[in-house]
Amino acid sequence: MKRISVIFILILLVACKTNTTVDYAILQGKIENKGELNKLTLTNNDRDFKYEIDIAEDGSFQDTLNIDSGVYTLSLDRRKYISVALFDGDHLIVKSDAENFADSLKFEGQGANENILLQSINSKMKDFDERRKNDYTLEEEAYKSLLLNQKSKLMSLLNASEVINHLFKEEQTRYINYWFIHNLQYYQSSHRYFAADPDFVVSNDFLEEAKHLDFQIEEDYRGSRYYNSLVNIEHRKIADSLVNVGFKSGGQARLEAATHFKSEYIRNDLLYQTIMGTLVFANKFSADYNSYLELTTNETQKTKVQEKYSQVKALEKGNPSPAFTNYENHSGGKTSLEDFKGKYVYIDVWATWCGPCKAEIPYLIEVEKKYHDNNNIAFVSISVDKEKDHDKWKTMVKEKGLGGVQLIADNVFNSDFIKAYQIMGIPQFILIDPEGNIVNRNAPRPSSSELLDVFAELNL
Structure with missing residues (x-):
């Protein structure tokens, strides 16, 4: 009897060991030809989540990840990234060549089938x-049929693989559906443009599959960029409806629209996106900032917003503009913002390597010609080209026949003027009044008809 009891206890112990729940995943691998790269970065649609994994000198890496199961983005740098699925219990081995990161991928170990x-x-x-x-x-009808056929192929591909995590399969089933609905959502506006049919409207049942979509799924908001985009589309729709019924401002409407989402995580993220966009681009933002502080419950995001506000609060409309001093003038000598006192100043921040900047040049030339004899406004272009491209800047200004005042910043994006305006991307256009105060830190581009409307309002 004792012997039987001992054997029974041993069986129980083995069974307990076998059924132990693993609440982590192991990510391991090697990056060939890594060069100076020494970290991999794991992110998802969560703007608060970023995890770095060290890469050893020989290119190897390994880390134990106590994170939520799901799909993440694994980045080697800004241009080299892949999607990876990581679930509790996985021991995923990833091998790749840094010079051809995505196309040289090889997966091994637990989780390999899902990632392939x-x-x-x-x-x-x-x-x-x-x-x-x-x-x-x-x-x-033809477009939707094509889309349904592609969705069916994707589902067949998913269902054909039997040796995969059932949670992964359930997740990907939802994600494929989000991809399908996302493509439906963009059809009307895209057909109007590409078919040159601006009055086109889809039939009533075209978006039937989108009508019952649940916009409260936090896991999918983090993991699927298509679901994330669909939630943001819904957010804009609600905000637009509030503006149409007389809501006081677009920014306030977007903040209010975010409160319509029951998921605290999604609601906070929409609030965060709204206010950060406002702080980066708007000319009046204190009211929206105060509303945001009252509505959010995410302390981490609130701290980031407060930090951003402290950086940009001096850039509200009517405040004195940051100044630049003694920038090199293409025509010779040095030029400062002070030299334009008594005139409106329309500033174009650009670079010779910037495609969108160069696309604006023909429009800027036309606008400058239109106001060339108007002594109440000056057109100033500031290049942020590096020193090595100085001659390229000189040549392009001459070859393109650029008018106005052509300057080059004294320290690229680290120039005091550029940093003061929090310029992270170009082109950016700035409008300053005759007293040197900010009219619009993110003025309409020359290609926009709104620019001439702004000038007309200022009696220019």
Whole structure:
């Protein structure tokens, strides 16, 4: 009897050990030809989540991850990244070459099947998305049929693999559906543009699949960029409806619209996106900032917003503009903002390597010509080209026949004027009044008809 009891106890112990729940994943691998790169970065749609994994000198890495199961983005640098699925209990081995990061991927270990399948699904989605310009010209029945056929292929690919985590399969089933609905949502506006039919409206049942979408799924908001985008579309729709019924401002409408989402996480993130966009681009933002502080419950995001506000509060409309001093003038000598006192100043911050900047040049030339004899406004272009491109700047100004005042910043993006205006991307256009105060720190581009409307309002 004793012997039987001992054996029974041993069986129980083994069973307990076998059923132990693992609440972490192991990510391991090697990056060939890593060069100076020494970290991998793990992120998802959560703007508060960023985890760095050290890469050893020989390119190897390994880390134990106590994170929520799901799909993440694994980045080697800004241009080299892949999607990875990580679930509790996985021991995923990733091997790749830094010089051809995505295409040289190899997966091994627990979780490999899921990730091989994930790359295949994402690749097929990407291929379809890249040819949508042509597909958007199709009539709606043909377009939807094409989309349904592609969704069916993706689901067949997912269902054909039997050796995968059931949680991964359930998640990808939802994500494929979000991809499908996302493509439906963009059809009307895209068809109007690509088919040159500005009055086109989809039929009442075209978006039937989108009508019952649940916008409160935190896990999918973090993991699926298509679901994340759909939530943001819904957020904009609610905000637009509030503006249409007379809500006091667009910023306030977007903040109020965020409160319509029951998920605290999603609500806070929409509030955060709204206020950060306002602080980066708007000319009046104190009222929106105060409303945000009352509405959010995310202390981490609140701290970031407070820090951003302290950086940009001097850039509200009517405040004195930051100044630049003794910038090199293409025509010779040095020029400062003070030299334009008594005139409105329309500033274009650009660079010779910036495609969107160069796209604005023809429009800027036309606007400058239109106001060339108007002594009440000056057109100033400030290049943020590096020293090595100085001659390229000199040549482009001459070859393009750029008018106005052509200057080059004294220290690229680290110039005091550029940093003071919190300029992170170009082109950026700034409008300053005759007293040197900010009219618009993010003025309309020359290609926008709104610019001439702004000038007309100022009696220029």
